Amino acid sequence: MTGAEETPSRNDAGAPSARGAGNGRKPRVPPAKALFVQGVLLAWLAVGCATSPFTGRRSFQLLPEAQVQELGASEYQNILEQSELTDNERLAAQVRRIGERIALAAEVALEGEGDPGRLEGYEWEFNVVESDEVNAFCLPGGKVVVYTGLLTVARDEDSLAVVMGHEIAHAIAEHGNERMSQVMAAQLGGVALDVALQDRPTEVRQLFATAFGVGATVGVLLPFSRTHEREADEIGLFLSTIAGYDPRAAAPLWERMAKVAASAPEFLSTHPDPLERAERLRELVPEALEYREKYGPELERRVRAADAQEKKQERKREKRDASLRWWPFVAAAPTSDPSVQ
Numbered sequence: 001m002t003g004a005e006e007t008p009s010r011n012d013a014g015a016p017s018a019r020g021a022g023n024g025r026k027p028r029v030p031p032a033k034a035l036f037v038q039g040v041l042l043a044w045l046a047v048g049c050a051t052s053p054f055t056g057r058r059s060f061q062l063l064p065e066a067q068v069q070e071l072g073a074s075e076y077q078n079i080l081e082q083s084e085l086t087d088n089e090r091l092a093a094q095v096r097r098i099g100e101r102i103a104l105a106a107e108v109a110l111e112g113e114g115d116p117g118r119l120e121g122y123e124w125e126f127n128v129v130e131s132d133e134v135n136a137f138c139l140p141g142g143k144v145v146v147y148t149g150l151l152t153v154a155r156d157e158d159s160l161a162v163v164m165g166h167e168i169a170h171a172i173a174e175h176g177n178e179r180m181s182q183v184m185a186a187q188l189g190g191v192a193l194d195v196a197l198q199d200r201p202t203e204v205r206q207l208f209a210t211a212f213g214v215g216a217t218v219g220v221l222l223p224f225s226r227t228h229e230r231e232a233d234e235i236g237l238f239l240s241t242i243a244g245y246d247p248r249a250a251a252p253l254w255e256r257m258a259k260v261a262a263s264a265p266e267f268l269s270t271h272p273d274p275l276e277r278a279e280r281l282r283e284l285v286p287e288a289l290e291y292r293e294k295y296g297p298e299l300e301r302r303v304r305a306a307d308a309q310e311k312k313q314e315r316k317r318e319k320r321d322a323s324l325r326w327w328p329f330v331a332a333a334p335t336s337d338p339s340v341q
């Protein structure tokens with residue numbers, strides 16, 4: 001189907017009767033509706049239905065995740081360009097370290113749970129933005145932002161890890177994809193389905209903006225549904241615990257968060273009862289600790305291996321710099337390319 005053929009059917013209210021009148025017969029099912037149902041079924045078969053990690057919940061996904069990740073990466077750049085990144089290097093490094101440990105926890109655990117392909121295409125990034133907002137998010141593909149305002153509530157590493165785990169969980173459970181799929185099916189109908197599956201970047205970008213609420217106010221994303229929030233709480237708690245952080249920090253953190261409800265829409269609007277949320281997180285602590293026991297040793301082994309590799313590279317750099325210092329002839333060589341020795 002070409003783009004030119006698709007365009008008129010976008011005013012879908014008028015399309016069925018116009019087509020019905022054209023063939024002179026009275027169809028039992030309006031064609032547009034029939035096409036839509038067919039389209040949804042085909043798309044479901046082609047792209048389909050996914051399963052969330054750890055919880056096993058079946059989720060409704062119509063878009064290729066790679067496409068959603070691409071949009072996540074480009075929207076992330078837009079947000080960063082319009083935000084003030086912190087110049088607090090210590091804080092930025094702390095957030096990066098926590099994020100990298102949680103990302104590694106996800107890698108190890110998903111391998112262990114037989115779902116290693118889920119992180120395909122991920123390019124993790126962790127940035128801290130100066131803002132009073134009590135907020136954080138992770139866009140599809142592993143693009144994380146923490147606002148400095150969050151630190152008034154998440155005051156220590158363990159509670160910061162709980163929030164970051166929650167946000168990362170939204171991404172790896174592909175809640176963005178599911179929400180876009182729901183918007184497509186509920187509001188935009190079969191036309192949008194065609195649009196998405198036939199690679200129409202502008203329309204899919206609009207869908208992303210609608211589903212996430214990005215664009216109107218930079219960095220303020222629409223709250224997820226209650227199902228997604230509960231799932232992100234659970235998966236996030238498992239991930240931050242596997243990463244080595246204390247799961248008992250979660251319940252008091254969300255209780256503190258409840259006190260700043262008005263300024264933390266992502267965390268609260270879909271959780272009308274913060275006490276119930278805290279209670280549930282307390283109940284999940286033993287299971288989280290079991291996951292830590294299961295996957296923690298492998299995670300620590302990989303952290304040590306990465307540290308050793310980093311130190312090796314550092315020693316190599318130091319050695320090279322030292323040899324250059326003793327070789328003024330080379331150091332003063334008229335070249336602008338520092339790799340030329």
Ligand SMILES: [Zn+2]
Binds near residue numbers: 170232267
């Ligand atoms: Zn959330």
